[in-house]
Amino acid sequence: MKRLMLFLLTPALVPAVAVAQTTVQLSVQAPPAHPDAQATDPVAMGWMVGAPPPPERLIQRDDMSFMKFPQIRWSFSHWREFLPTAEISRGDGPVSLLPQTPRDDLDDVTFAPLGSDTPMTWAQSLSANYTDGIMVMHRGAIVYERYLGALKPQGQHIAHSVTKSFVGTAAAMLIAEGRLDRDAKVARYIPELADGAFADATVGQVLDMTTGLAYSEVYTDPDSDAFAFILAGGTMPQPPGYDGPKTTFDYLKTLKKAGEHGKDFAYKSVNTEVVGWLVSRVSGQPLAQVLSERFWAPMGMERDAYIQVDSAGVGFAAGGLNLQLRDLGRFCEMMRNNGTFNGRQIVPSAVVRDIAGGGDQTAFASAGYTTLPGWSYHNQWWISHNDHGAYMARGVHGQACYVDPKAEMIIVRFASYPQAGNALLDPTSLPAYQAIAEHLIATDLQD
Amino acid sequence: MKRLMLFLLTPALVPAVAVAQTTVQLSVQAPPAHPDAQATDPVAMGWMVGAPPPPERLIQRDDMSFMKFPQIRWSFSHWREFLPTAEISRGDGPVSLLPQTPRDDLDDVTFAPLGSDTPMTWAQSLSANYTDGIMVMHRGAIVYERYLGALKPQGQHIAHSVTKSFVGTAAAMLIAEGRLDRDAKVARYIPELADGAFADATVGQVLDMTTGLAYSEVYTDPDSDAFAFILAGGTMPQPPGYDGPKTTFDYLKTLKKAGEHGKDFAYKSVNTEVVGWLVSRVSGQPLAQVLSERFWAPMGMERDAYIQVDSAGVGFAAGGLNLQLRDLGRFCEMMRNNGTFNGRQIVPSAVVRDIAGGGDQTAFASAGYTTLPGWSYHNQWWISHNDHGAYMARGVHGQACYVDPKAEMIIVRFASYPQAGNALLDPTSLPAYQAIAEHLIATDLQD
Numbered sequence: 012m013k014r015l016m017l018f019l020l021t022p023a024l025v026p027a028v029a030v031a032q033t034t035v036q037l038s039v040q041a042p043p044a045h046p047d048a049q050a051t052d053p054v055a056m057g058w059m060v061g062a063p064p065p066p067e068r069l070i071q072r073d074d075m076s077f078m079k080f081p082q083i084r085w086s087f088s089h090w091r092e093f094l095p096t097a098e099i100s101r102g103d104g105p106v107s108l109l110p111q112t113p114r115d116d117l118d119d120v121t122f123a124p125l126g127s128d129t130p131m132t133w134a135q136s137l138s139a140n141y142t143d144g145i146m147v148m149h150r151g152a153i154v155y156e157r158y159l160g161a162l163k164p165q166g167q168h169i170a171h172s173v174t175k176s177f178v179g180t181a182a183a184m185l186i187a188e189g190r191l192d193r194d195a196k197v198a199r200y201i202p203e204l205a206d207g208a209f210a211d212a213t214v215g216q217v218l219d220m221t222t223g224l225a226y227s228e229v230y231t232d233p234d235s236d237a238f239a240f241i242l243a244g245g246t247m248p249q250p251p252g253y254d255g256p257k258t259t260f261d262y263l264k265t266l267k268k269a270g271e272h273g274k275d276f277a278y279k280s281v282n283t284e285v286v287g288w289l290v291s292r293v294s295g296q297p298l299a300q301v302l303s304e305r306f307w308a309p310m311g312m313e314r315d316a317y318i319q320v321d322s323a324g325v326g327f328a329a330g331g332l333n334l335q336l337r338d339l340g341r342f343c344e345m346m347r348n349n350g351t352f353n354g355r356q357i358v359p360s361a362v363v364r365d366i367a368g369g370g371d372q373t374a375f376a377s378a379g380y381t382t383l384p385g386w387s388y389h390n391q392w393w394i395s396h397n398d399h400g401a402y403m404a405r406g407v408h409g410q411a412c413y414v415d416p417k418a419e420m421i422i423v424r425f426a427s428y429p430q431a432g433n434a435l436l437d438p439t440s441l442p443a444y445q446a447i448a449e450h451l452i453a454t455d456l457q458d
Numbered sequence: 459m460k461r462l463m464l465f466l467l468t469p470a471l472v473p474a475v476a477v478a479q480t481t482v483q484l485s486v487q488a489p490p491a492h493p494d495a496q497a498t499d500p501v502a503m504g505w506m507v508g509a510p511p512p513p514e515r516l517i518q519r520d521d522m523s524f525m526k527f528p529q530i531r532w533s534f535s536h537w538r539e540f541l542p543t544a545e546i547s548r549g550d551g552p553v554s555l556l557p558q559t560p561r562d563d564l565d566d567v568t569f570a571p572l573g574s575d576t577p578m579t580w581a582q583s584l585s586a587n588y589t590d591g592i593m594v595m596h597r598g599a600i601v602y603e604r605y606l607g608a609l610k611p612q613g614q615h616i617a618h619s620v621t622k623s624f625v626g627t628a629a630a631m632l633i634a635e636g637r638l639d640r641d642a643k644v645a646r647y648i649p650e651l652a653d654g655a656f657a658d659a660t661v662g663q664v665l666d667m668t669t670g671l672a673y674s675e676v677y678t679d680p681d682s683d684a685f686a687f688i689l690a691g692g693t694m695p696q697p698p699g700y701d702g703p704k705t706t707f708d709y710l711k712t713l714k715k716a717g718e719h720g721k722d723f724a725y726k727s728v729n730t731e732v733v734g735w736l737v738s739r740v741s742g743q744p745l746a747q748v749l750s751e752r753f754w755a756p757m758g759m760e761r762d763a764y765i766q767v768d769s770a771g772v773g774f775a776a777g778g779l780n781l782q783l784r785d786l787g788r789f790c791e792m793m794r795n796n797g798t799f800n801g802r803q804i805v806p807s808a809v810v811r812d813i814a815g816g817g818d819q820t821a822f823a824s825a826g827y828t829t830l831p832g833w834s835y836h837n838q839w840w841i842s843h844n845d846h847g848a849y850m851a852r853g854v855h856g857q858a859c860y861v862d863p864k865a866e867m868i869i870v871r872f873a874s875y876p877q878a879g880n881a882l883l884d885p886t887s888l889p890a891y892q893a894i895a896e897h898l899i900a901t902d903l904q905d
Binding site for chain 2: 059062063064069070071072073089091092093094095096097098100102103165251252257258260288291292295297315317320322323324325
C-alpha cells in the first residue's frame, strides 16, 4: 500500500478531507509558503478556460491536480465535474426568502489575530483566509454577503467536513425519534461491522468521535490510513494494481480497534462514515434522500445540493456535501433558531439544545487543539463553550458555519485556503467572528 | 485495442450512445429477447436500494452494469451518480409556466405499428417502448404527461443523441450570427484537426454528417471504432493497460478520412463532437455554458440540466445531456414556435425554418434506414418531409423530441428500451405520434 500512496502523494498535495490538527503549531507570524489570494484568483488564472483547456490551465482528477493548490481555488466550486455525485433535491416548494438589511460597517471591524499583536480588519481577513464566499446574518437577516474567487451566489461549493454536522444532526434526530439508540452498539444496526473496530463502539461514541481506532489521519504521512480511506471512497483514483477495498463501507470493515472506546476525543473521519451508514440503515434511505427530506425540502432551500458518491452510490458522509452558501446560511440560522425555520420545526429544539450544550471538554482537551482551548465535540459539531455559547461546523481549507446565539448571529464561509488544517485559519477567523459578534451587539445597543 | 474491447464487451451490453441503424432489419413481429416493461419496472426491482445496495441490486460504472438492460431503466434517470458532470444553469429567473389542459382521450387513440396489422393503443405503446416519461403539448399547452419507471416529474433523464440537436442548433445560431462559416473548413477553427479526417471537411458537412470517415459505429462488433470513442471520452472506464487517447478531442485527432466528404449521410457521433468543439472554440465557452446562456436561462427552464464531461472537462456533445422532460418539451415547443418562447426570440426563425426544411434526402437514402423513408438529416436534426412537416431529435433507447407543425403538437419522450437502435422503437412510435397528431387535428375541427 505504501508504494501506492507514494504514487499519489506529492509535496503540493493538499487533500480535501478532514485533517488532524493535533500536530499543528500556532505560528501565524510565519510567512505563507503559498502565493496569496489575489495572486491565485482562480478567474484571473483562467482555470479550465479553452476548448480544450491548455495543459497549464487544465485541472483533472486523474493526476490529482483537482486537490492541489492553487487549483482548489477553482475545483472547490466545481466538484461535480471531477466525480460522480447524487442530487439532494430541494423539491418544488417555494424558496424561503432571506431578508436583506445590508450593512457597510463590518469591513472595518478590527480584531487581533490569535498569537499576533498586529490588528487586522474583517475585510483583510477575507483574503487572508482565501475566502470564496462569506455571509453574515443577524437577527434573521443577511447583513453581509460577499463572493470572491470562483464562487457565485448561485454556485455550489464543497463543504468538506461541514458535511459531518448535517449527517450528525440527522442521526441525532433519529435518536430523538427513538429509531436509533445512542447507547446501543453499532453492530446492532450494522452486523457487517461485527468483527472490526466499531463492533463494540456505541452510536454515541462514533457521533462524538471517542472511539479507539488503529487509524491515523495525517495527510503529510504517506503511510497514513487516511489515504486508504479516500482511495476506497474514490476521491483519489484507484491506481493500476490497486487491490484494496473498493467502497467506503468495505474499507470500514477492515479497521481495527486500538485503545478504548468512550475515552479520548480523536478526530477521525471514518467515524462519520459509520454515522452515515447508521442513518441510511435506520432510515432505509440513501444519504442524499435523507438530507433532502429532512433539510432541503422542508427548509425551502434555494438550490438543490449534491453529495459525492462512491462506486456503490453511497454518499461521502465525512466530506462530500456541495451546497449554495445561502443554503448553508439557512441551515446555520435554523440551528440558531432552536431548530425552527421556514415556519416549521425542522430539528427538535431538544436536539439543538443538546448539540449547543456540547460534549466532554476533558475528552476533547486530550487531542491538543491549540486554537480551540476549552472546546468540545458533540454529534459532529464543534462547541466553543465561550460566553456567547458559540458552536461550529468546520471543514478543511476554511469551510465554516458559526452560530453565535448571544449575538443572534450566524456566519457561513466557503474558502480554499492552501493547506487543509483549520488551525491555520483559526487565528484570523475565530477572533474575527467574535469581533463581528461584539460589534453587532454594541451597535444594537446604540439603536 | 481489440483485446480491450473484448474485455468490456459482453453479450448483454447495450451502449448508450448513438448506434448506426443501417443493418437493422424491420421485424416487429419477432418476440422481444428481453422481459417487458412491467417485469423490469426499476422501482419494483429495487435498484440501488440498501445501505449499501446488495450485489443483486447494485449498479456500477466499473463493471459497466450502468449501461446494461434492465439496469438502464434506473441508471438513465441517475446518470450523474456514475460519471462527472457539469451543470447547465437555468439562472435565477422565473420559470416559464406551461399551461395545462389535460385530456383523457389520448390513451385510447389507436394506430397500426409499422409492418404490423395488429392495432395498438397509445397507452399500449408506452410500455411497448419502455417509456420512462412522455409529454404531449398541443397549441402550447400540456395535454398529456406521464411518468413511468424511475423518472419523476422533477427528475432528469439522459437524452443521449437528442443532445446532438441542442448542439447543432447552437452551431446554426453561430452561423446565423456570422461567427461560424458553414462553408469553411473545420481546420480553420480547429488547427488541431488539420492532419486528420476532418481537415478538409466543412462545418456544414460535420453538421449534416456527410463526412467520409474511417470510423464504424456498430456496437455489436468489438472491433467497432465506437468503443475507442467512448473509452476516450470516459463513458466506459479505461481498463488497466489502456494507452489510447484520454479525451474525446484527442480521439478525434486520430481519425482518418475514408471516401469523400459531402456525399453520403452516415450517422457517426464523432461529427457531433467536432460540432461541439467548433461551438466551444468560436463562442469561447464550454458547452455547458453555451447551453445555459442560449437556452436554459432565456427560456425560463424549470430545472438546471447537466452534461457528462470527459477528463478534460469537455461536455459530451453527442450524447451527454441530462434534463427534465418538461424542459425538453419547452425546447421542442420553442422550435415549433419558430424559435420564440418565454416572450423572446430564442433561436432566429430563419434557423428554425432551415432546420425544419431538412437536408439532402438522396444523401440520406444511401444510409438505408428502413423506418425513415424519404427522411433527411440537417444540422443534427432528423426531418421526415411528411405532409405535417414533422421533424425530430432522436436518441438511442427511445429518447425523442417530435415536432409536428401542422398539428401544432410536440411530443417528448424519455425511454429505456432494451436495445439502442431506434429502428426497433420506430414501428410503435412514429405511427403513434402521427395518430395522436391526426386525432388532435380531428378533435380541433369538432370544437
